[in-house]
């Protein structure tokens with residue numbers, strides 16, 4: 492047993508694996524207490540967009556911390572929150588007029604579900620069923636687990652998870668089955684469809700085409716079913732555009748954003764909604780208000796970081812930088828594609844993924860931990876999903892670091 496009282500997430504302490512201590516981060520590099528420089532190839536679990544410790548975001552946090560630490564957000568407001576909401580309205584699709592704050596991707600999803608159910612209830616047309624896509628991941632709270640893939644992660648809690656309608660993943664050549672299943676469920680008057688647009692992250696970096704997303708949106712619109720886009724991972728440039736939904740030319744009724752909202756510096760999330768969702772809760776009757784809050788809703792320091800991130804998006808050529816990284820990833824994936832033991836190479840914007848070895852990837856396969864250690868020994872933060880190895884670096888990563896990542900993946904392919 493370790494001396495540390497810390498209980499880490501998604502960590503089996505009984506395996507006694509080393510837990511490096513990080514003391515500093517800059518750009519795409521992490522520096523450990525024992526003097527190592529680690530390349531952060533997964534943006535610290537998909538949150539860091541521009542790079543660690545972006546000077547403008549750090550300065551905004553320092554300035555905010557000298558002014559206002561925390562204030563109740565029910566019935567009170569502050570400049571950083573107003574700046575974030577205005578900034579998002581200017582940056583995001585115009586139909587998304589309202590901004591509700593929370594603290595994490597999971598809570599932004601819980602809020603989205605509650606908004607959807609509240610919308611139907613307040614229209615005196617109660618609907619409760621949520622349509623989801625197989626292999627999806629939306630977070631680790633009970634509601635978010637309920638709408639996500641069932642498996643070893645949530646077996647212990649299965650009796651508490653609510654029932655959902657699941658459409659198959661639109662694998663190549665099988666997209667019509669997905670659309671047919673969605674259409675069939677839409678006839679049963681569900682409340683909403685929730686999807687990860689274009690790529691399923693924790694489900695194994697599974698990519699599907701923009702036209703399928705556009706068709707799913709169309710079917711929902713045709714049947715008056717709310718369309719919720721969980722862009723917690725895909726938002727903020729990850730897939731090559733500010734939102735993945737843009738590539739399909741669709742705008743959701745409800746949008747979940749978190750990870751890159753503060754550039755990945757501090758926790759914050761928003762759930763954005765269209766005017767009809769807001770209007771359904773707007774009345775002189777307190778029973779129709781939106782019943783959700785957490786203590787730190789719209790924390791001013793976190794909002795200042797998000798406002799600084801939005802300013803960076805306004806002022807710096809982020810999409811050009813993203814396009815450059817997308818090209819650099821595509822070149823390396825192309826080179827990797829010919830290596831023995833590498834399967835199913837794919838790139839979507841700044842995200843690249845392959846499967847190593849043979850067979851289907853299962854999260855608990857022995858390969859995952861072996862790969863994790865292999866990469867850690869080479870001073871790389873890569874965290875395979877089973878035998879799926881993906882690279883999702885901060886946008887500022889330099890070529891030499893990217894090369895080191897791909898050399899290690901090539902070496903790993905030779906071992907499995």
Ligand SMILES: *Cc1c(COP(=O)(O)O)cnc(C)c1O
Pocket residue numbers: 595596597598600628629630631687692693721722723724725749750
């Ligand atoms: C990470 C993630 C979440 C959950 O976000 P947390 O901040 O970890 O709660 C939800 N949806 C998607 C698509 C994610 O990738």
